[in-house]
Amino acid sequence: MAKNSEQRDLFAGALELMILHSLRLKPMHGYALVKHIKQVSGDLLQVEEGSLYPALQRMLKEGWLEAEAGISAKGRPTRIYRLTDAGMRRLEQEVSSFEKMFAGITRVLAVSNA
């Protein structure tokens, strides 16, 4: 029921993949996630802040994440998102399917270059 059509990610599922991957390192709150992705990608990937939260809700609903009350770096109350076992499995699946896709795209591009 999620409205995927309004996602402005690079491609479908990319935002989810990044969130899952980031949260595997450590549980984080929303703003920290945004900053983390920006930092790690060396500013190449900009997370649309507006899409982050609906995406988080979707993933909560799927059971990949859990939210718990926590305190932000600045000492304000917030919600910390944590990866669940189901989320971990999902991440593995996603990673392998992305890898296949990249491999495919790479091959196609290689052919056209030749």
Place this chain on the structure above:
Amino acid sequence: MQWLKQLFSRRRRYDDLSVSIQEHLEEKIDELMEGGMSREEATYAARREFGNVTLIEERGHEVWQWPVLESIWADLKYALRQLFKHPGFAAIAVLTLTLGIGATTGIFSVMNAVLLRSLPLPNPQQLFYLQVPGGQPYGATNTGNTSETSFSAPVFEALRQNHHIFSDLMAFAPISGIEGKVALRVGNSAEQAKGDLVSGNFFSGLGVAFAQGRGFSLTDEKQHSSAVVLSYAYWTQRFSRSPSVLGQTIFIKGIPFTIVGIASENFRGVEPGQSTDFWIPLQARPEFDPWGTSPGDFTLYGSPNWWCLNLIARLVPGVTPQEAIAETNPQFQTAAYASLGTPNPKRPRVKLALIPAKGIYGLTDSYREPINILMGLVALVLIIACSNVAMLIIARNTSRLREFSLRFALGARRSTLLRQLLIESVLLVALGAIGGWLVAIGATRTLAAWSQLQVNLAPDHTVLLFTGVISVLAAITFSLAPLYIAANAPVTGALRASASTSYQTRQGKFGGNVVLALQIALCFTLLTVAGLFLRTLLNYENTNLGIQTQGLLVFGITPQHMSSTDAPYIFYRRLLARLRVLPGVQSATFTELRPGNGWSSNIEAVVDGVKYPFSQVRLSVNHVGPDFLHVLEIPLLQGRDINDSDTTTSPRVVVVNETFVTKLFPHSNPIGHQLGDPKRSYTIIGVAKDSKDISVDEGAVAMAYFPYTQGEGAPSTLQVEVRSTGSPLALLPSITRAVHEVDANLPLEQPMTEVGVFQDSYVQQRLLSRLALSFGLLATLLVAIGLYGTLSYRVSRRTTEIGVRMALGARRSQVLNLVIWESLRVAAVGVATGIPLAFLTGHLMESMLFGLAPYDVVSLVIALASVTCIGLIASYLPARRAASIDPMRALRSE
């Protein structure tokens, strides 16, 4: 149950989201401020980068929702709020629908109960009444409601053997025919109840369940056992559902019977249109002859030519009625003619027919036509109601065009808007349907009382389904209206135009006028029909009966335990003598048949030895007591009345009426001539003026009144006619005492006023005229509301135009006429359409009219006047409002 948990955890999820987003923004603002921005700048920048917080929260919420369902819920809430904001509109729309749906459902309940509903028995589709179209064979005699429904005992015996066709064939017949009820004694109290004689397989064959005890067996039938089964209703009313009644003895016509069972609550018997109080097995003694009377000395088992039993069959599963008829008809004919000799080859042979046991009038069709007419009329009311509401909705939606345009401009989709408008329509219909259902429950109670039908008219699930279907149809009608709006609402036009500027296309106005004219046509038709029925009713009420019915009381009396042939005469004489001297009684007499109750006894006239065939003269006969003409105040034209000196031993005499004389003695004096078989003829001693015999609407009938003392044997039941000096019913207690002085066990059978007897003969017409009038008034009200609403709306839309006209010199009277003429023009078109429609309807109901033609000018003129009045009244208020527009103000608002 996952979804349920989600529903409850949702609030927490929403809070989590808000907290997260809030913290996100705060943190970003802090960061930006650290970068050197002011708080204000930082807040602005953070929010801009983040996007629309509310929208994002909404999208986050949606994850946890069922978007379609929940937006419908939101629309519903919005629609309810809208209705509360415009209570006038909501009230009129819902009330209109309530009346329309309620009236339709009410009439359909009657149709369902009377024509459609099956008997409350297992596998009712296998049950069929047996009939003989065209009546019993020539030479046989019948007693029954019509000759088509009666069968003889030998025919019943022959047919019931066909076990491969009829899994059971049941016979039934009332114990008392003419007045319906028989004398019954429980302990010391004498009363009356309606009983049927039935075959032994009656209950088992029909599949009747028992609340207490048992039904009958074939042994009960063979031995004519003195067992009785009570109906649940009678058990409740008479014995307060006491379980100890089983084994108790009750006296029916003075004979003891033992109560063996109580039928289940929903079984009211198989007598069409009536409920039966008790059942006994077929009896061999003459007191229990079917219908309480037999022609001559016929008995049920001893007279094979007496057709007096009604039959109902349960077909073997898989056998069609056609197969059953094909299989049993030869056998039926053999049995039918067995005792009559070789059938006359010139006459058509009798033939069996099977009528599905459905509705209460499976046996007679007299209610089918009126009910179909009523259904048609009420459908017209429903059409008016629905078109009214549709116009209201269109008008209201048109005035909301600015709102819609604004919403389009802000990005709403047409489908969203359409959905919301549909939900508003559906909400109106749902409220109207609920109201209609309640109205129908009330209406059927009133109808049951008015119609005097002993059937359960309460709406059942068939009726509920029907209401559902018409509501859905109504909802679809109203959905077309918003569809039009949603498809045509301009995005910019309405926004640019000012509120008061007319936004009504020529096309829209024309469409509105067509609907209004159609409504007026239907209303005109309904009013004409109401007029026709009302005038019919008036004709019934004002017909000269030839009898002074005012002040007459009538009741039946059945003397019991008569030991000799003379005993009844002695009883009747003593009773009359006692009644004559009762204070408040002016005079009293007997009659075998109550004038006006629909029954007559007809014979072939034999005058001075010459036989006149039935086709030439139908002679109705009645056996009456002394001073009959005097008591009923039927004028005596010639000769003398029957009096006390006409006894069993005195010379046989008869009084005839005017029509008798016109037909049989056109040129001579009838007095002294002989009527009847030469071996037993009666001397004509008097001529009475014509009077109504069986009903108000009968034509002139030749009548002969014989003294009750000079018939073939004493009548088993006589009706007593008492002329009172005051109110007839006030005499009842003293009459009851007087009767009990003569015989303590005798109840007064069906005591009522003679006025009431005649009124009952046109119950159906009264009911029809009341309903037709209700529908006519309802339609008038609805049309008036519709017309008023539409015209007011148009005037409010044309405020500016009218302002301009007035500024340019139009007078107030001209403005007034402008609006009123518009209304009258529409009314004229409506009437022009309505006249042929009214003619057609009048023609269809021709057979139900009395004393007037279907093209009754008076009814048409009344309908025309009413419609014109509606046109004037409904347009006057809006017209006055238009005329009082202040041109300066109207133009300033532009």
